[in-house]
Amino acid sequence: MKVALITIGDEILIGQIVDTNSAWMAHKLTLAGFEVREKISIGDDASQIRNTIDEAFKRVDVVLTTGGLGPTKDDITKKTLCDYYGTELVFSDEVLDNIKGIVSDPAKINELTRNQAFVPKDCTVIQNKVGTAPVTWFEREGKILVSMPGVPLEMQWVMEAEVIPRLQAHYKQEAYLFKVFLVSGYTESALAIHLTEFENNLPADFGLAYLPSPGIMKLRLFVQGEQRQPEFVRQVELLEKKLGNALLCEEDIPLEKILGNILKQKGLTLATAESCTGGHIAHKVTSISGSSAYFEGCVVSYSNKVKTSVLNVPGSAIENNGAVSEEVVRAMAKGVAQLMSTDCAISVSGIAGPDGGTPDKPVGTVWICTQFKGKQLAQKYQLGRIRDVNILRATNYAMLQLLEMLK
């Protein structure tokens, strides 16, 4: 069944926010066997909303909209859908009761919040258990439109608890088989050349897609239809064999989860000492629920003073080699492992940019040291010129470097 996602809101068209909703929705819908054909973002503009829905229904069976349901003047989705479906807004006591259950102090419900209880007359209202904007479900000529709030938390609850189960009950799907392979040590084109023969021999209804990210290539193998399971298993085995040691993981999980799983499996603990990454590695590691089982903590030593006083980096190491050097990252890793009594440590010192570069240490120069039970590996990386990207890349390379030691 074909689906279009329509995100409504001026703030998206002027680039004030990044639309993370539609990736989340697309992922969940794909897993549920739906085919997301297009994602469209448009403004809070009644005629554009109507026209976009009309055009989308020429190509898909289901339209899911998010946004434009807030209590303020610029939010016009609910009214516009009334016009589109030729109905009117009516007050719903049931929705008001739901709102009263949501807000912390029902006595304080103001007029604008109360207005959220107006809903289109001819539609199915789905109660939003985590926010004040009701969800509405329209059907006409076999096509379905669901309007949801744009607040990510609310949309996610509504999709999982209500919309996807109802869509699955309404349609019968032919599921997609797919598998993700995380591969390290190859560039996109080198990997493609390595897999030329495999790709040439793939059955015509199979697909193989490449998705590069810093230090890692994601491969996605896919085919539609449960009956292709035996051939799918055969192709997965061929691909695994071809990838060999470069295959990091056969699940689409973030690097920090791969690292966490291995640490937990082996009963090891980790601490990080971060300069240019500024705590981003610790943030990634602790973004995984349950990371307290293996993560002790981190010292962000942004200043040299903290490097020497907290991490015991010899002042002479900094004076003689500079803060971005092999000697300093080795001392940082040793220091933090001692301070927090851990089996493993990661340390990073580099020049994230855009300032701070010198001719022999240009912006993007990063030293990473990883330590496992006393043994150390220190490597230098030459990254790019963009601060944010350098922080992300250094974070990934640091985790990959430790993974390599733990293999």
Next chain:
Amino acid sequence: MKVALITIGDEILIGQIVDTNSAWMAHKLTLAGFEVREKISIGDDASQIRNTIDEAFKRVDVVLTTGGLGPTKDDITKKTLCDYYGTELVFSDEVLDNIKGIVSDPAKINELTRNQAFVPKDCTVIQNKVGTAPVTWFEREGKILVSMPGVPLEMQWVMEAEVIPRLQAHYKQEAYLFKVFLVSGYTESALAIHLTEFENNLPADFGLAYLPSPGIMKLRLFVQGEQRQPEFVRQVELLEKKLGNALLCEEDIPLEKILGNILKQKGLTLATAESCTGGHIAHKVTSISGSSAYFEGCVVSYSNKVKTSVLNVPGSAIENNGAVSEEVVRAMAKGVAQLMSTDCAISVSGIAGPDGGTPDKPVGTVWICTQFKGKQLAQKYQLGRIRDVNILRATNYAMLQLLEMLK
């Protein structure tokens, strides 16, 4: 001039990646006076690409596409644009020379990378100075299409250095006047009620949009046309007066930059001691270039052992009150300020979830302490149930709490 952004790639439609490109592009185009009318994401599918471009040109003057230019089989944008414009691919020595200048070892250029030098015959080729995929610019019947790589770093360079300047030279724009106001202490509906009279008196061609984020409301006031400048200034003054003390900043910058600016201005230094935020506050603070002027460092004390041994939190404070308590965050803030000799400190301890909650300390319970020259403020927050969201919200509330003390 009206613009449509078309993002091409199956990985977007299955939700494997979040499209951050189009928000970045929309922001830059808006500032340059262009009106982004729609953003569309579609798959690597030739007929869908052709149809989407065709439909978009009925509504807009400029189409900017990203993606589908990689060296592998699943990337078909270049070939499809040839079909759409009735032209063919020809080999360009000039592009090959550019590629040789990009890759670290030109001797190692493989066949797939060499294929990147094939470009459509009837188009303007723009050299991509930061990647191997060439940028192509097509014109037909007064309408422009530019095809760019989807790699964010490459797209950003191409847009800033080439595409926006060329579009600006090609069209004359009527610029948008707009201003962003960051407001703290209001919910969306409470702020809307506070501003009812202001909104009712706004001239009809003005707009005011609300964008909620954790702890902060963003307001955007806008009007088209340079000649509205005097009225725009008048309305900005009215709005400033109405917002009063709740007005945090009149620039669309992140909280960590507002905080950084004040610390720099006042010559103060900062350290953080983080438990449930896991280094995310330090990451945010150091994401600002130049933060080394005021940020000394951070201790992520994820385990109780690190709280006591590194931050000097009394073991009895943890035993008697639990790690998520006023006593512990006060000791953490004091400890990190002493350890790193800073004027200010932020400490956070909470239950990010999904596990670890108890009846009297449910998931989402977070204690935050901020310290400024010895004085402390400790507050308890009851956040939600989603781990990632709790980490983001605690980060924002912690920075807001320190800002409040520094006012």
